[in-house]
Amino acid sequence: xxxxxxxxxxxxxxxxxxxxxxxxxxxxxxxxxxxxxxxxxxxxxxxxxxxxxxxxxxxxxxxxxxxxxxxxxxxxxxxxxxxxxxxxxxxxxxxxxxxxxxxxxxxxxxxxxxxxxxxxxxxxxxxxxxxxxxxxxxxxxxxxxxxxxxxxxxxxxxxxxxxxxxxxxxxxxxxxxxxxxxxxxxxxxxxxxxxxxxxxxxxxxxxxxxxxxxxxxxxxxxxxxxxxxxxxxxxxxxxxxxxxxxxxxxxxxxxxxxxxxxxxxxxxxxxxxx
Amino acid sequence: xxxxxxxxxxxxxxxxxxxxxxxxxxxxxxxxxxxxxxxxxxxxxxxxxxxxxxxxxxxxxxxxxxxxxxxxxxxxxxxxxxxxxxxxxxxxxxxxxxxxxxxxxxxxxxxxxxxxxxxxxxxxxxxxxxxxxxxxxxxxxxxxxxxxxxxxxxxxxxxxxxxxxxxxxxxxxxxxxxxxxxxxxxxxxxxxxxxxxxxxxxxxxxxxxxxxxxxxxxxxxxxxxxxxxxxxxxxxxxxxxxxxxxxxxxxxxxxxxxxxxxxxxxxxxxxxxxxxxxxx
Numbered sequence: 125x126x127x128x129x130x131x132x133x134x135x136x137x138x139x140x141x142x143x144x145x146x147x148x149x150x151x152x153x154x155x156x157x158x159x160x161x162x163x164x165x166x167x168x169x170x171x172x173x174x175x176x177x178x179x180x181x182x183x184x185x186x187x188x189x190x191x192x193x194x195x196x197x198x199x200x201x202x203x204x205x206x207x208x209x210x211x212x213x214x215x216x217x218x219x220x221x222x223x224x225x226x227x228x229x230x231x232x233x234x235x236x237x238x239x240x241x242x243x244x245x246x247x248x249x250x251x252x253x254x255x256x257x258x259x260x261x262x263x264x265x266x267x268x269x270x271x272x273x274x275x276x277x278x279x280x281x282x283x284x285x286x287x288x289x290x291x292x293x294x295x296x297x298x299x300x301x302x303x304x305x306x307x308x309x310x311x312x313x314x315x316x317x318x319x320x321x322x323x324x325x326x327x328x329x330x331x332x333x334x335x336x337x338x339x340x341x342x343x344x345x346x347x348x349x350x351x352x353x354x355x356x357x358x359x360x361x362x363x364x365x366x367x368x369x370x371x372x373x374x375x376x377x378x379x380x381x382x383x384x385x386x387x388x389x390x391x392x393x394x395x396x397x398x
Numbered sequence: 399x400x401x402x403x404x405x406x407x408x409x410x411x412x413x414x415x416x417x418x419x420x421x422x423x424x425x426x427x428x429x430x431x432x433x434x435x436x437x438x439x440x441x442x443x444x445x446x447x448x449x450x451x452x453x454x455x456x457x458x459x460x461x462x463x464x465x466x467x468x469x470x471x472x473x474x475x476x477x478x479x480x481x482x483x484x485x486x487x488x489x490x491x492x493x494x495x496x497x498x499x500x501x502x503x504x505x506x507x508x509x510x511x512x513x514x515x516x517x518x519x520x521x522x523x524x525x526x527x528x529x530x531x532x533x534x535x536x537x538x539x540x541x542x543x544x545x546x547x548x549x550x551x552x553x554x555x556x557x558x559x560x561x562x563x564x565x566x567x568x569x570x571x572x573x574x575x576x577x578x579x580x581x582x583x584x585x586x587x588x589x590x591x592x593x594x595x596x597x598x599x600x601x602x603x604x605x606x607x608x609x610x611x612x613x614x615x616x617x618x619x620x621x622x623x624x625x626x627x628x629x630x631x632x633x634x635x636x637x638x639x640x641x642x643x644x645x646x647x648x649x650x651x652x653x654x655x656x657x658x659x660x661x662x663x664x665x666x667x668x669x670x671x672x673x674x675x676x677x678x
Contacts, residue, residue, distance in 0.1 A: 135523030142523065199414055206411075212662060213418040216425070219658040219665075221605040223623035224647040227630050228428040231640060237440055239427060271421065279666055335607045339627060360522050361612060369522060 136377075143370035161371040171372075173347055174355040177262065181333065181351055184266045185273070186326045190319065192270065193277025200278070201285045211282075215275035222272065222335035229268045230255060230340050240264075258348035261341050265349055268336050273329070277322055284318035285311070320391045327383060331376060352376055425651075432456065432645030439640050452641065459629075459645040467618065468625030469650065475540050475610075475621060476603035480596045482545040487595065491554035492580050496566045512548040521609065528613055535615050543613070544603065550595055557591035558584055593664050601654060601665075622650050 143161055165171045196214055200207050217225060232239045233254035241251030254264045288311055296306045334353055337343060343350035343358065350358075352372055360369035431439055433451040459465075493499070494506055524543055525534075533539030561584055569579040585592065607623035614620060620628070630643055658665060 135520035135527060138523035138526070139520060196417060199410055199417075204410060204414075206414075210414045210418045211666075212659070213422045215662075215666075216655060216658060217421060219601055219654050220651045221607070221623050221626075221654070223605075223607050223627050224651050225424065227626065227643060227647050228424050231431065231644065232424065232427065237444060239444065242444060271424070275421065335623070338608075339630070356521075357608075366522065373522065 139370050139373050139377075142366055143374045145367050145370075147366040161367045164368065165371055165375070170347065170350075170355065174350050174352045177347070177349060178331065178351040178353075180262060181266065181269075181349075182327055182330045184262070185269045185330045185333075186323060188266075188270045189273045189277050189326055190322060192274040193322070194281050194315075194319075196274065196278040197281035197285055200282060211275075211279070214278055217272045218276045220272075223339055225272065226268060226336040226339035229264070229271075229336075233264050233340075255341050256345060258345045261345055261349050265336055265340055268340070269330070269333060273326065277326070280318050280322055281315065284315040288314045316391075320387065324384060324387055328380060331380060425655075428644050428651075429648050432459075432641055432648050434641050436639070436641060439644075455641050455645045456649065459642040460649065462642060463625060463629045463646070464617075465622075465625065465629075465646065465649070468620055468622040469653070471537075471619060472604045472622040473653070475537060476600045476606075478541045479544045479603045480599040482541065483547055483550050483599050484592055484595055486546055487550040487554040488580060488585060488592075490551045491558045492576070492584065494551075494555050495558040496563070496579070496584075497576070509548055509551055521612065525612060534613050535619065537619065539613055540610055540619070540621075543609070544606075547599070550599065553591060553595055554588070557588035561587050590664070590667065594667055597657075597661055597665055601657070604654060626650050 144159070145161075200210060233241075235241060235251065235253050235256060238254070240254060244251045252260045255261050292310055292314075293306055296310050301309065331351075332353060333351065334357065337349055337351065337354055341349045343354045353376065356369050356372040356376070359365045359372065430446070430448055432455055433448040433453065434445070434455075435448075435450075435452055438445060438448060494502065494509075528534050528539050528543055531539075533542060565583055565587075566579055569583055574582075604621075605623060606621060607627070610621045611624045611627075614624075617625075617628075626646060629646055
């Protein structure tokens with residue numbers, strides 16, 4: 125209980141308080157400035173850019189992870205030889221340190237001789253600048269992020285699919301439903317609690333993504349991969365602008381709580397527990 | 399799905415083999431790039447197996463930076479955190495599930511909320527707390543600030559909820575203390591959740607990067623991710639020593655891949671357990 129208070133509850137309140145102050149971390153007193161930090165944030169184009177990148181990053185990592193996870197799980201569902209090996213291969217990226225795999229991927233994305241461009245050239249394209257190109261850097265980071273988490277989502281879906289009652293599917297088949305209809309009207313609703321859970325957890329994870337951005341692009345080129353969290357890190361620990369950083373953090377928290385509330389509302393109407 | 403008889407080899411194995419290879423390929427590429435010479439790694443088109451494997455690269459990378467130290471730090475810190483978290487979460491979960499006290503509902507609600515709030519929000523203030531305690535840049539600081547996790551409390555709470563109250567009551571009647579009930583009734587019954595918790599926490603902490611990097615300055619205290627990253631940056635990163643960097647990445651990943659191969663059943667089981675969490 126004490127550590128929970130010390131490193132969780134108190135800091136949370138403190139962060140809230142700091143967001144109303146002006147402080148550089150060094151000087152002994154903090155200046156209370158009320159809403160000034162938030163007003164500045166609202167006028168700061170960098171904030172909106174970071175917000176946009178955050179939303180793109182979230183959508184671009186959560187959706188492919190969910191769809192890929194479900195797709196792989198469908199392929200692996202039902203008794204199949206070697207399914208354990210496939211599962212292990214697909215899951216293993218999740219276990220490994222993000223920093224290490226991000227380094228490997230930055231070699232793969234190397235523009236001259238990197239594997240990614242070699243593959244593109246094989247298909248007749250010229251290849252792209254990847255991490256050095258503002259319009260491709262985010263995509264590069266998203267590829268790594270999805271690669272890392274898709275196996276994790278898959279394992280959740282495997283459990284969910286196993287719990288779909290067979291007789292329901294068979295009943296639907298007798299009623300003349302084809303496999304696509306059975307999937308959309310029986311399977312998808314029945315696994316919706318898992319989808320719901322994964323969506324929330326993946327959103328929270330993507331809001332906190334840092335390691336791969338730090339290794340691969342450091343928020344660049346020209347801010348194209350700077351998320352809100354990365355902005356927070358830079359203003360807190362590089363620029364020592366504690367007030368601004370805290371207000372970014374508060375915005376993040378409020379966004380998270382709002383999102384969770386929205387998803388709970390959605391889940392009430394569309395998630396089916398059996 | 400019943401009509402898979404057509405040809406499972408074509409419809410399932412083929413895509414799965416492709417997907418599996420695709421997922422594993424970065425690992426393969428990492429190890430083989432670590433075995434290439436500097437000329438070969440820059441060669442076009444790339445070779446899929448090094449012409450003459452440079453096993454010496456691994457030794458050279460190992461000696462180029464204090465990797466043994468980084469890995470020992472990571473293993474030590476992660477191990478300590480895992481043990482403390484287990485004890486902590488067991489006690490918290492016990493209080494939340496099998497004890498009666500005021501504000502219990504509020505406490506549970508707070509923890510539920512904590513599960514949703516990204517811990518980003520508390521980095522900065524936690525940093526200040528640590529500096530006030532003079533624990534920045536120390537093992538104690540790294541361990542202490544990570545010794546509680548909302549997720550772990552949740553996981554264990556979930557497991558304890560499934561143990562019937564009657565058993566605990568029976569313990570009370572026999573005059574057992576809270577500690578004894580926890581130690582000899584609840585924990586043995588929920589062993590598997592604890593195994594999962596230890597493994598997951600260990601893996602997470604071994605891989606941890608952002609927070610330890612923030613609170614430690616001295617290179618001696620660096621964990622493996624931060625150490626690897628500084629090797630990547632300092633070692634003439636963006637260009638010169640790619641084979642060594644790949645070799646270093648390979649051996650920092652190995653302990654985890656090994657651990658995963660040995661314990662994958664337990665790790666996969668975590669999904670069953672944590673999938674239950676959201677129904678609590």
